[in-house]
Amino acid sequence: MSIIDLKGILTPMTALKQIGKQPHTINFPDEQKDISPRYRGFHYNDLEQCIGCANCATICMNEAIDMVALAGIEGQAGDSGLRPQIDYGRCCYCALCVDVCPSGSLNMTQDFIKVSPDPFDFLMVPGKDNPDAKDKLSFTADMDTSLNVFDRVPMRELDPEERVKSFAEVFLGYNEEEARIEASRCISCGLCTENCPVHMHIPEYINAIAKADDEAAIKIIYDNNDLPEMCGKVCTRRCEDVCALQVRGEAVAIRWLKRYATERAENADMIAEIVNPEIREPNQYKVGIIGAGPGGLTAAYYLALRGYNVTVYEAHKDPGGMIMYGIPKYRLPYESIQKQVDYMKKVGVKIHFNTVVGKDITFDEIYNNSDAVFVAVGLQDAWNLGIEGEDADGVWSAIDFLGKVNSGEQVDIGKRVVVVGGGDVSIDCSRVSRRLGAEVYQSYRRRIQDMPADLEEIEGAEAEGVHILPQTIPTRVIKDENGKVKGLEYVKAEMISEGGGRPRPKPIEGSETLIECDAVIAAIGQKADYSLLPEHILAKLEMQKNKIVVDENRKTSIPKLFAGGDAVVIGRNDAISAIADGFVATKAIDKMLMGKK
Amino acid sequence: MIEKETTLYLGPQHPGITGNMMIKLKVKGDVVTQAETHVGYLHRAFEKLIEGRNWLQSFTLLCRFCVPEPDPMELTYARAVEQIEGREVPPRAKYIRTIVAELARIQSFLLWYGGQSGSSGLYTLGQWSVGDRNYILDLFEDLTGARIYHMYMWPGGVRRDLPEGWVDKAYKTMDYLEKRLEDYNKLLFDNAIFQKRAQGVGIIPKDKAIEWGVVGAPLRGTGIKHDVRIDEPYEAYADLDFVVPTYEGGDVWARALVRRDEIKQSISIIRQALDKMPGGSYYNRIPNPMKWTVPAGEAWVKTESVRGEIGFYVVSDGSNKPRRVHLKGAAYTHGVSVLEKILPGQNIADVSFILNSLGVCPPEIER
Numbered sequence: 001m002s003i004i005d006l007k008g009i010l011t012p013m014t015a016l017k018q019i020g021k022q023p024h025t026i027n028f029p030d031e032q033k034d035i036s037p038r039y040r041g042f043h044y045n046d047l048e049q050c051i052g053c054a055n056c057a058t059i060c061m062n063e064a065i066d067m068v069a070l071a072g073i074e075g076q077a078g079d080s081g082l083r084p085q086i087d088y089g090r091c092c093y094c095a096l097c098v099d100v101c102p103s104g105s106l107n108m109t110q111d112f113i114k115v116s117p118d119p120f121d122f123l124m125v126p127g128k129d130n131p132d133a134k135d136k137l138s139f140t141a142d143m144d145t146s147l148n149v150f151d152r153v154p155m156r157e158l159d160p161e162e163r164v165k166s167f168a169e170v171f172l173g174y175n176e177e178e179a180r181i182e183a184s185r186c187i188s189c190g191l192c193t194e195n196c197p198v199h200m201h202i203p204e205y206i207n208a209i210a211k212a213d214d215e216a217a218i219k220i221i222y223d224n225n226d227l228p229e230m231c232g233k234v235c236t237r238r239c240e241d242v243c244a245l246q247v248r249g250e251a252v253a254i255r256w257l258k259r260y261a262t263e264r265a266e267n268a269d270m271i272a273e274i275v276n277p278e279i280r281e282p283n284q285y286k287v288g289i290i291g292a293g294p295g296g297l298t299a300a301y302y303l304a305l306r307g308y309n310v311t312v313y314e315a316h317k318d319p320g321g322m323i324m325y326g327i328p329k330y331r332l333p334y335e336s337i338q339k340q341v342d343y344m345k346k347v348g349v350k351i352h353f354n355t356v357v358g359k360d361i362t363f364d365e366i367y368n369n370s371d372a373v374f375v376a377v378g379l380q381d382a383w384n385l386g387i388e389g390e391d392a393d394g395v396w397s398a399i400d401f402l403g404k405v406n407s408g409e410q411v412d413i414g415k416r417v418v419v420v421g422g423g424d425v426s427i428d429c430s431r432v433s434r435r436l437g438a439e440v441y442q443s444y445r446r447r448i449q450d451m452p453a454d455l456e457e458i459e460g461a462e463a464e465g466v467h468i469l470p471q472t473i474p475t476r477v478i479k480d481e482n483g484k485v486k487g488l489e490y491v492k493a494e495m496i497s498e499g500g501g502r503p504r505p506k507p508i509e510g511s512e513t514l515i516e517c518d519a520v521i522a523a524i525g526q527k528a529d530y531s532l533l534p535e536h537i538l539a540k541l542e543m544q545k546n547k548i549v550v551d552e553n554r555k556t557s558i559p560k561l562f563a564g565g566d567a568v569v570i571g572r573n574d575a576i577s578a579i580a581d582g583f584v585a586t587k588a589i590d591k592m593l594m595g596k597k
Numbered sequence: 598m599i600e601k602e603t604t605l606y607l608g609p610q611h612p613g614i615t616g617n618m619m620i621k622l623k624v625k626g627d628v629v630t631q632a633e634t635h636v637g638y639l640h641r642a643f644e645k646l647i648e649g650r651n652w653l654q655s656f657t658l659l660c661r662f663c664v665p666e667p668d669p670m671e672l673t674y675a676r677a678v679e680q681i682e683g684r685e686v687p688p689r690a691k692y693i694r695t696i697v698a699e700l701a702r703i704q705s706f707l708l709w710y711g712g713q714s715g716s717s718g719l720y721t722l723g724q725w726s727v728g729d730r731n732y733i734l735d736l737f738e739d740l741t742g743a744r745i746y747h748m749y750m751w752p753g754g755v756r757r758d759l760p761e762g763w764v765d766k767a768y769k770t771m772d773y774l775e776k777r778l779e780d781y782n783k784l785l786f787d788n789a790i791f792q793k794r795a796q797g798v799g800i801i802p803k804d805k806a807i808e809w810g811v812v813g814a815p816l817r818g819t820g821i822k823h824d825v826r827i828d829e830p831y832e833a834y835a836d837l838d839f840v841v842p843t844y845e846g847g848d849v850w851a852r853a854l855v856r857r858d859e860i861k862q863s864i865s866i867i868r869q870a871l872d873k874m875p876g877g878s879y880y881n882r883i884p885n886p887m888k889w890t891v892p893a894g895e896a897w898v899k900t901e902s903v904r905g906e907i908g909f910y911v912v913s914d915g916s917n918k919p920r921r922v923h924l925k926g927a928a929y930t931h932g933v934s935v936l937e938k939i940l941p942g943q944n945i946a947d948v949s950f951i952l953n954s955l956g957v958c959p960p961e962i963e964r
Contacts, residue, residue: 005789005792007787007789008787008788008789008790008792009789011783011787011788012719012783012784012787012788014780014783015721015780015783015784018725018780023728024728024729024731025728035738036735036738036739036742037739037760038738038739038740038741038742038757038760039738039742039743040742040743055887058887059653059654059886059887061650061654061657061658062657092657092746093743093746094656094657094746094748095742095748096653096654096657096748096886099756100886100887108742138742139742145756145757147653147883147885147886148885149882149884149885181884183888184884184885184888184889185884185885185888186885186888187885187887188887207888210888211890
C-alpha cells in the first residue's frame with residue numbers, strides 16, 4: 001500500500017470516536033423497550049363481547065385460528081358459544097382477524113414475549129389465557145378502520161305523502177345493483193341460520209346473490225321455505241336481530257335480499273322452472289291439512305314433494321290465512337301470495353276453498369280418511385279490551401277490520417280513529433286507517449321503545465302521520481245516544497320498575513283524558529277458535545292457555561294429529577314460525593308414515 | 598498460474614449469500630473461470646398459493662416475497678389491483694405510500710451497507726447501519742404495527758392513518774440519518790480497503806446492461822439514467838423534486854456510490870412528502886374482503902423497488918381471487934443471469950462481494 005493511501009487508512013479510524021457512546025441496544029429486562037401504541041403483538045379477545053362468528057378464523061389463511069368451546073360460555077341467540085384459539089406457531093400477526101372482527105372484541109396487544117419449553121403453551125385462547133393483556137390493547141378493531149361494511153344499502157320507499165293515498169307497496173325492493181352490494185356485506189357466519197325458526201340457508205343464498213346467481217339463490221331459498229316472497233316482504237326477521245354486523249352497525253338486509261331474489265321469478269311458471277324440485281313417486285298415503293295459512297301451505301307443499309296425496313281445507317275464498325287477511329296490501333300484495341300458491345298447486349297441492357271444517361265437512365271425515373292430519377287454524381278471535389262501552393257501534397277488533405279491508409269491503413271508520421295496542425297488527429291498523437283517510441291516534445300502555453312492533457313499521461307509521469300516544473291506558477268508550485262511538489277515555493301511566501322484569505305501566509290517578517273519535521280499533525292480540533273440532537277430540541286434546549300442546553315434532557296428544565301455526569304452544573305468533581311448524585311436521589309425518597312400511 | 602480446474606460450491610448455506618442459493622464455481626487457482634447459479638432451495642410457491650386466496654389475503658404472502666424489501670411488493674400489487682378495478686387512491690394515501698416506499702428503500706440500503714462492507718471484511722459499518730435501520734423500523738412499527746412485514750399498503754390506499762406525532766418523529770429520524778451518512782462515508786467510501794476491493798471489480802459493460810436486463814443501482818452504476826419514479830411517475834413522485842444519481846464504470850464501486858446518493862435523495866423525498874402531506878381520507882374502502890370481487894381484466898404495473906424496476910402481472914377472472922399473479926423481480930435477472938456473465942475472471946473472494954453489490958435476494962428469485 002502506497003503512502004498516498006494514508007488518508008484511506010486513517011479516516012476509518014475516526015470510528016474510535018464512537019467508543020463510549022450509548023449503544024442502540026437496551027439492557028433487557030432491566031430496561032423495557034417502548035412498544036408502539038399500534039403494535040401487532042399477541043391477541044386479546046373480550047370474551048363477553050365476542051359472538052363467536054368465526055370471521056377471524058375464516059380470513060386467517062394460515063389456519064392459525066380454531067373456534068373452540070369454553071367452559072362457562074354457552075351458545076345462545078346471536079352467539080355460537082365458540083371462541084377463537086390461536087396457534088402462535090402459525091400466526092403471522094397480519095391482524096386481518098382484527099380488521100374483520102364485526103363485534104370489535106378481537107384486538108392485538110403490545111405483548112410479544114413468551115418463553116416456554118412446552119409447544120402447547122403457544123396455543124392460546126386470547127382473553128382466557130392472557131387476561132392481563134386487556135390493559136395493553138394496541139392494534140384495535142375500530143369502526144373506522146374495520147374492513148366490515150357496517151352501513152346497509154338503504155331501501156327505496158314511497159314518499160309518506162304518496163303512501164297514504166293508496167294501498168301501493170311502500171317498499172320498492174332492491175334493484176340488481178343494490179342487491180349485489182348489500183349481499184356482499186354478509187360475512188357468512190351463519191348466526192342468522194341458527195336463529196331462523198326454519199333455519200333457512202341464509203349465508204348460502206346471500207352468497208349466490210352476491211355472485212349474481214339469482215337462480216341458485218331461489219333454489220336454495222325454496223329448499224326449506226315455500227313462501228319466501230312473503231317472508232321477503234313481511235317476515236319478522238329474527239335472523240337480522242342476531243346478524244354479526246348489527247353488534248356495531250346495521251344488520252345485513254336479509255329479508256330484502258330474499259325479496260329481491262324471489263321477485264326475480266315473476267310468475268308461478270318461472271318459479272317451477274327455476275326451483276324444478278325433485279318430486280318423489282306418489283305413495284298411497286293421504287294427508288289432510290286444515291287451514292291454508294303459512295303453516296298449512298308449508299306442510300302441504302313439502303308433503304306433496306315427498307309424494308303424499310295432500311288436501312288442504314280452507315274456510316275462506318283465498319289462500320294465505322292471516323298473511324292474506326291480516327297483513328295489509330301495502331306490505332304484501334295479493335298477487336304475491338297468489339303467485340306462490342299457484343306454484344304450490346303445480347307441484348300437486350290440492351286446496352278446497354270456502355270449505356269450513358265442522359260445517360261443509362266434518363273433522364272426523366277428514367281424520368278418518370287421512371293417514372295424518374295437520375291442523376294450522378291460527379288465532380281467529382280477538383281479545384276484548386275489557387272496558388266499559390266496548391259494545392258500541394264503531395269499536396272494531398283488528399282482525400275484523402283488517403280482514404274486511406283486505407277483502408275489499410267498504411269500511412266506514414269515520415274521520416278520527418284510535419287504535420289500541422303496540423304490536424305489528426296495531427301498526428297495520430293505524431297505517432290502514434290513514435290510507436282510509438282518517439286521522440289516527442294510537443294508544444299504547446308502555447313507552448314507544450317498548451313496543452313489540454318492528455321499529456321500521458313504527459317509523460313508517462309516524463312518517464305517515466300516525467300520532468302515537470305512549471303510556472296511555474284506555475278506560476272507557478264513550479257512546480252517543482245512538483250507541484255509536486263518540487270518544488275514548490284514557491288515563492296516563494308512569495313506568496315502574498319492579499323486580500327484574502321490564503317496567504310496568506301504572507295509571508296516574510286523576511289523569512283521565514278524553515279523545516274524541518269515530519272508531520276504536522282494538523289490536524291487543526287474538527285467541528284461537530276451536531269450534532271446528534268435535535267434542536270427543538277436544539276432550540282428549542291437551543291444551544294450555546288456549547293453545548294446543550305439541551311436542552318438538554308438532555305432534556299433538558291425539559294419534560296421527562299434528563298441529564302448527566299460531567295456535568300451538570311452540571314458537572312465536574308469526575308466519576315464519578308457522579312455516580317452521582309446517583316444515584317440522586312434514587318431516588315427522590313422513591317419518592311416521594314411511595316407518596310403517 | 599495454476600492450470601488445474603477445480604469445482605467449488607458456494608452455498609446454498611453461506612454467510613456471503615443473503616438467502617439460500619448456490620453458485621457452482623469452476624476455478625483455476627483463485628480465479629473464477631465459470632459460474633453457474635443454482636436456485637430452488639427456497640421455493641415456497643407463493644405465486645401459486647395466492648391463486649387460492651382472496652384478493653386481500655394475498656397480502657400476507659406478498660410481503661414475504663423478499664425479506665429486505667416487503668413494501669414495494671405490497672405497493673406494486675395494490676397498484677395492479679387498483680388499475681384493474683379502476684379504484685381511486687386518495688391523495689393523502691399516495692403521499693403516505695411514497696413515504697413508506699422511500700423508508701423501505703433507506704432501510705434496505707442500510708442492510709445492504711452491512712452486507713457490502715461485511716463481504717469485504719469491514720464489519721463495523723454493518724453494526725452501525727443495522728442499528729440505525731432500527732430507527733426506521735421504529736417508524737414502521739408506529740405507522741403499521743409491525744417492523745418488517747407491514748401489510749400496510751393495500752388497494753384503495755393504506756390501512757391506517759398517520760398516528761399522532763409520527764411526522765415529527767420521521768423528521769427527526771431523517772435528520773439523524775443524514776448526519777450518520779457522513780460517518781458511513783468515512784468508514785466505507787474513504788476506506789482504502791473498500792476502494793481497492795470495489796473499484797474495477799464486477800464490471801457490467803454499459804453497452805450490455807440494457808440487453809442483459811439490468812435494472813436499479815447496477816444499471817445506474819453504468820451511467821444509464823433509468824428510474825420508474827421519473828420515467829413513469831406513480832403515487833406522489835411527480836409532485837416531488839429529486840434527481841436520479843448515476844455513475845460511470847459499472848463496477849461495485851459505482852453501484853455503491855449510486856446507493857449512497859440514493860439514500861440522500863430518499864431522505865429529501867420523505868421530507869418533501871411530509872411537508873406537502875395533504876389532508877383528507879387515507880383509504881378508499883374496499884367492500885367486505887370475503888366477497889370482494891375484482892372485475893375480469895389484467896394489469897402490468899411497474900415500480901422502482903430498492904433493487905430496481907419490478908413489475909406485477911395480475912390477472913382477474915372476475916372472482917374473489919386472483920387468477921394469476923406474477924412478479925418480474927430484479928433478483929432473478931441479477932442473481933441468475935448477470936452474475937453468471939460477470940463472474941468469470943474475478944477472484945473467488947470477490948464472488949460474495951459482487952453478489953451483494955447486485956442486490957440479489959434469493960427469496961425473490963423463487964417466490
